Amino acid sequence: DAMVIQNPRYQVTQFGKPVTLSCSQTLNHNVMYWYQQKSSQAPKLLFHYYDKDFNNEADTPDNFQSRRPNTSFCFLDIRSPGLGDAAMYLCATSRVRAYQETQYFGPGTRLLVL
């Protein structure tokens, strides 16, 4: 089945130690999104790629970076994680950017910062 895959499902890192989360998709979608979700809150969009075009949200901290080396893969890099970065990180894809297009989410990576 076509899907969105995230690895790892759980990630423990130390304060200030760089960490990379990965997302892959077999849907061949053009758009890939990264969200941060804290407990009992709605997901918050960090940035997205439309093909190779990177779109950062205005309030995303510089500590968060992303790479999309090809259509299938997208990475979230947290350069110096703080305690406040502990959250669920969700990757999502969409065929194109249009109002009727569904975003499909991966299972998420729970990040714990010690």
Place this chain on the structure above:
Amino acid sequence: AQKITQTQPGMFVQEKEAVTLDCTYDTSDQSYGLFWYKQPSSGEMIFLIYQGSYDEQNATEGRYSLNFQKARKSANLVISASQLGDSAMYFCAMRVFSNDYKLSFGAGTTVTVRA
């Protein structure tokens, strides 16, 4: 600006009964898409149902139906014959051109199904 409002933070429902989750939206765009997602405690965001602004009929997907009242800007989700596995957080969301087609989420409603 666009906004999604879910006024019910939490709800309890008896197994096999129906439950309605409220969602109202605000946008000046004429074209928009409305989505409902389910998020169980495992964390995965599962797409349930979609309603387009030009759709004249209410969307249905199995036990899920969307009660779309365009004039009232309302898009309530109805879950029929609730099951224990329906216990989760439910998010209403919208995509519009004026927001670059990003998903705008409501605050979510937690549903707990009782046996």
